[in-house]
Amino acid sequence: MQGTYSYTIKKKVQLSDAIYLMDIEAPRVAKNCYPGQFVIVKMDEKGERIPLTICDYDRDAGTVTIVFQAVGSSTRLMAQYEEGEAFRDFMGPLGHRSELIDMPREELLQKKILFVAGGVGAATVYPQVKWMKENGVKVDCIIGARSKNLIILEDEIRKYAANLYIATDDGSYGLKGNVNDCIKDLINNKGKHYDIVVAIGPMIMMKFVCILTKELGIKTIVSMNPVMVDGTGMCGACRLTVGNEIKFACVDGPEFDGHLVNFDEAIKRSTMYKSEEGRMQLRKKEGGSHHHPECEIHEDDCKVNS
Amino acid sequence: MDVLKRIPVREQDPSERIKNFDEVCYGYNLEEAKLEASRCINCKNARCIEGCPVSIDIPAFIKEVKEGNIEEAFQIISKYSALPAVCGRVCPQETQCEQRCIRGIKGDPVSIGKLERFVADWAREHGIKPEPPKEKNGRKVAVIGAGPAGLTCAGDLARMGYDVTIFEALHEPGGVLVYGIPEFRLPKDTVVKKEIENVISLGVKIETNVVIGKSVTIDELIEEEGFEAVFIGSGAGLPKFMGIPGENANGVFSANEYLTRNNLMKAFDENYDTPIITGKSVAVVGGGNVAMDAARTAVRLGAQVYIVYRRGEQELPARVEEVHHAKEEGIIFKFLTNPTEILVDDNGWVKGMRCIEMELGEPDESGRRRPKEKPGSEFILDVDTVIMALGTSPNPLIASTTKGLEINRHRCIIVDEESMMTSKEGIFAGGDAVTGAATVILAMGAGKAAAAGIDKYLKSKR
Ligand SMILES: Cc1cc2nc3c(=O)[nH]c(=O)nc-3n(C[C@H](O)[C@H](O)[C@H](O)COP(=O)(O)OP(=O)(O)OC[C@H]3O[C@@H](n4cnc5c(N)ncnc54)[C@H](O)[C@@H]3O)c2cc1C
Ligand SMILES: Cc1cc2nc3c(=O)[nH]c(=O)nc-3n(C[C@H](O)[C@H](O)[C@H](O)COP(=O)(O)OP(=O)(O)OC[C@H]3O[C@@H](n4cnc5c(N)ncnc54)[C@H](O)[C@@H]3O)c2cc1C
Ligand code: SF4
Ligand code: SF4
Ligand code: FES
Numbered sequence: 001m002q003g004t005y006s007y008t009i010k011k012k013v014q015l016s017d018a019i020y021l022m023d024i025e026a027p028r029v030a031k032n033c034y035p036g037q038f039v040i041v042k043m044d045e046k047g048e049r050i051p052l053t054i055c056d057y058d059r060d061a062g063t064v065t066i067v068f069q070a071v072g073s074s075t076r077l078m079a080q081y082e083e084g085e086a087f088r089d090f091m092g093p094l095g096h097r098s099e100l101i102d103m104p105r106e107e108l109l110q111k112k113i114l115f116v117a118g119g120v121g122a123a124t125v126y127p128q129v130k131w132m133k134e135n136g137v138k139v140d141c142i143i144g145a146r147s148k149n150l151i152i153l154e155d156e157i158r159k160y161a162a163n164l165y166i167a168t169d170d171g172s173y174g175l176k177g178n179v180n181d182c183i184k185d186l187i188n189n190k191g192k193h194y195d196i197v198v199a200i201g202p203m204i205m206m207k208f209v210c211i212l213t214k215e216l217g218i219k220t221i222v223s224m225n226p227v228m229v230d231g232t233g234m235c236g237a238c239r240l241t242v243g244n245e246i247k248f249a250c251v252d253g254p255e256f257d258g259h260l261v262n263f264d265e266a267i268k269r270s271t272m273y274k275s276e277e278g279r280m281q282l283r284k285k286e287g288g289s290h291h292h293p294e295c296e297i298h299e300d301d302c303k304v305n306s
Numbered sequence: 307m308d309v310l311k312r313i314p315v316r317e318q319d320p321s322e323r324i325k326n327f328d329e330v331c332y333g334y335n336l337e338e339a340k341l342e343a344s345r346c347i348n349c350k351n352a353r354c355i356e357g358c359p360v361s362i363d364i365p366a367f368i369k370e371v372k373e374g375n376i377e378e379a380f381q382i383i384s385k386y387s388a389l390p391a392v393c394g395r396v397c398p399q400e401t402q403c404e405q406r407c408i409r410g411i412k413g414d415p416v417s418i419g420k421l422e423r424f425v426a427d428w429a430r431e432h433g434i435k436p437e438p439p440k441e442k443n444g445r446k447v448a449v450i451g452a453g454p455a456g457l458t459c460a461g462d463l464a465r466m467g468y469d470v471t472i473f474e475a476l477h478e479p480g481g482v483l484v485y486g487i488p489e490f491r492l493p494k495d496t497v498v499k500k501e502i503e504n505v506i507s508l509g510v511k512i513e514t515n516v517v518i519g520k521s522v523t524i525d526e527l528i529e530e531e532g533f534e535a536v537f538i539g540s541g542a543g544l545p546k547f548m549g550i551p552g553e554n555a556n557g558v559f560s561a562n563e564y565l566t567r568n569n570l571m572k573a574f575d576e577n578y579d580t581p582i583i584t585g586k587s588v589a590v591v592g593g594g595n596v597a598m599d600a601a602r603t604a605v606r607l608g609a610q611v612y613i614v615y616r617r618g619e620q621e622l623p624a625r626v627e628e629v630h631h632a633k634e635e636g637i638i639f640k641f642l643t644n645p646t647e648i649l650v651d652d653n654g655w656v657k658g659m660r661c662i663e664m665e666l667g668e669p670d671e672s673g674r675r676r677p678k679e680k681p682g683s684e685f686i687l688d689v690d691t692v693i694m695a696l697g698t699s700p701n702p703l704i705a706s707t708t709k710g711l712e713i714n715r716h717r718c719i720i721v722d723e724e725s726m727m728t729s730k731e732g733i734f735a736g737g738d739a740v741t742g743a744a745t746v747i748l749a750m751g752a753g754k755a756a757a758a759g760i761d762k763y764l765k766s767k768r
Binding site: 028029031032037042046047048049073074088089090091092093094229230232233234235236237239240241246251265268269271272273 | 475476477485514515516517520521522543544545547549553554556557559560562563566567571572577578579580581583653654701703
């Protein structure tokens with residue numbers, strides 16, 4: 001965490017238990033980025049390349065905002081960085097900007113749009129909702145999470161959404177239920193009508209939103225977050241099946257027509273390094289011996305670099 | 307000494323080297339190099355030079371080696387090549403300089419590559435740098451991509467006095483030299499990094515993490531940042547897949563992903579955070595350098611490895627030395643075999659690969675005999691990991707964000723062969739981005755030609 005690197009953390013805020021916001025100094029990225037795009041962060045010499053959505057940007061100050069959830073080893077380490085420290089690498093913007101930004105204005109103004117954010121997906125939804133408001137488009141938004149303390153960016157999104165709805169699984173805030181319950185409530189009980197749904201969150205949430213919106217006949221855009229390495233189309237780690245085609249999420253997406261995405265495959269692929277990662281942690285702690293006696297995963301299920 | 311035979315080069319023993327990522331070939335020492343150099347008869351019309359895409363004055367540098375003037379030899383090579391320690395290691399010499407060597411008619415050709423490598427290694431170990439540029443002219447040129455093409459073009463332009471900035475998408479410069487070719491064939495810290503530092507010492511700036519077409523466009527570089535010319539050396543990095551069932555299963559990788567995790571991200575080293583999946587039994591599909599590198603990497607990560615190639619041994623496009631090393635390391639070659647399906651278990655992981663045997667028919671456009679399936683010959687190869695090394699094509703990102711840049715149907719950038727200028731004035735290109743996947747030295751040759759083209763163009767503009 002030395003300060004010799006150039007992508008300095010200008011601001012750090014803890015949004016919830018394990019979710020953090022950071023403003024990073026990255027003038028080239030700030031100058032040309034748009035909602036829907038992402039960056040790849042590499043914290044230090046030995047770190048992984050971590051893809052994170054661009055949550056906000058300040059072109060004048062030359063900063064880009066990221067919001068991340070400390071879920072695994074890399075993101076947990078990232079959470080330990082403080083203001084004034086710097087990351088070694090911050091590459092971007094990557095991927096296409098949101099499809100709606102490129103829609104002709106007259107057409108866009110006609111559309112009734114609902115954004116659906118799950119968990120840390122709110123960070124991806126936020127810049128889009130903000131862009132919509134700044135461009136005179138009124139949109140509704142749902143934020144869903146397991147529980148009240150996991151809802152992030154509520155005030156920020158409320159500022160820009162025409163209507164904001166909250167749903168929590170445990171009922172600790174807003175509607176008790178998941179985002180699909182909330183969508184159904186809006187359409188069946190509150191007389192709402194939507195032409196486009198933009199659903200961004202965990203893959204499993206996007207999958208179920210898509211099943212529902214397909215039934216309802218509402219076009220749905222999702223933002224995919226598969227495992228990535230380079231983010232430039234060079235490795236194919238991020239490949240997805242969309243319709244009958246193979247797409248690379250980093251260069252062809254990250255947004256896709258949710259009704260065409262093969263979510264089951266994507267969900268399986270996203271678990272590929274989970275066991276691997278666990279094993280690597282063990283290896284580090286034990287220094288060379290790769291198998292922890294208490295580890296429940298045994299040789300055959302768990303392929304590991306030895 | 308038998309002048310018909312080359313001085314053998316010392317190598318790490320196969321049984322040892324499959325357990326580490328250290329360099330396989332140790333190279334010559336001074337004595338061996340001088341002996342090998344003494345085999346060169348200093349031809350007047352040296353045919354070896356014609357075989358070298360950057361026309362290194364081979365007899366001249368070898369003569370210096372013979373006399374023990376290694377620094378002299380290095381300065382001669384440096385006039386032609388910015389990356390001699392790299393080329394000495396990875397050039398397909400047997401089809402280039404060494405193929406034309408007169409010594410090769412009766413016996414072994416002179417080991418030009420190994421001598422070049424020796425000179426470059428010696429110079430590095432003795433802290434010798436290429437001669438710095440003469441005066442600066444202050445004119446700005448942008449180079450896209452820090453692979454061999456971009457580094458060469460930048461180095462040559464800097465020597466001519468230009469103010470050059472290389473923009474590289476990844477976090478390290480080097481292109482395929484850092485993300486593709488493995489450590490055991492081309493050491494990163496001791497060889498590649500040092501040669502890149504030599505380019506930097508000529509005054510070249512390298513800005514990493516900049517994706518041209520996303521972070522900034524070529525048009526912006528010219529209109530807003532004051533660059534007068536641009537060289538595109540963005541390579542051919544886009545991997546191909548076969549389109550067979552099961553290809554998106556867990557445990558199927560492109561060679562690029564597998565090699566990038568291991569080389570650029572150093573997954574083999576416990577101290578680095580990026581994971582890699584190795585598997586117990588790995589099939590690598592393809593027969594080029596990329597396939598050999600992926601297979602030999604998998605061996606070192608502890609797997610049993612097959613190379614599955616649809617043509618025969620004669621048709622293998624990889625360098626002979628790599629094929630030889632791969633065999634020594636216990637890799638099993640399945641020639642005349644093609645995958646038809648990847649079998650997947652309930653959790654989405656690879657559990658085998660269905661293959662079919664092939665036979666060779668009539669020659670195709672490439673002159674190689676076209677493989678066709680032998681009906682009824684299907685079998686299942688028992689593997690849990692599959693690496694696709696089927697070739698790559700240029701990334702469309704730059705072409706699609708630069709107005710007026712023409713590409714052909716293979717997505718390769720179209721250039722004027724002499725000046726290397728593209729369809730857009732002031733924009734030049736070369737290397738794999740123009741030819742499709744080729745070789746380090748061809749990319750360097752293109753970078754050189756483009757530097758000359760840019761110099762001519764900029765001089766004529768004023
Ligand atoms: C386009 C895109 C945008 C994203 N935006 C955000 C965001 O704004 N905020 C946020 O919190 N997260 C975001 N993610 C997910 C984030 O990149 C992962 O949470 C992170 O890489 C996990 O790393 P880890 O080691 O801490 O976690 P672990 O769960 O321990 O990861 C285990 C391993 O799996 C791999 N991995 C797991 N999930 C992902 C993933 N989704 N992408 C790439 N590699 C993965 C990593 O290589 C890691 O080694 C985004 C992902 C993508 C692809
Ligand atoms: C595994 C492998 C093994 C090989 N083995 C050999 C060998 O033994 N001998 C041999 O002669 N050749 C070998 N080759 C081929 C050789 O490496 C290539 O032909 C050569 O590297 C091409 O050089 P280049 O400069 O054109 O492109 P590259 O080396 O591909 O470099 C292109 C660079 O441009 C960057 N870039 C791309 N797009 C952008 C963008 N939009 N903005 C900024 N930067 C960008 C890339 O990140 C990359 O760093 C091998 C290739 C591979 C993959
Ligand atoms: S650069 Fe390559 S082709 Fe040229 S002399 Fe050296 S090894 Fe031979
Ligand atoms: S052709 Fe062979 S012998 Fe003749 S100069 Fe070249 S390397 Fe020497
Ligand atoms: S992340 Fe490598 S191709 Fe998309």
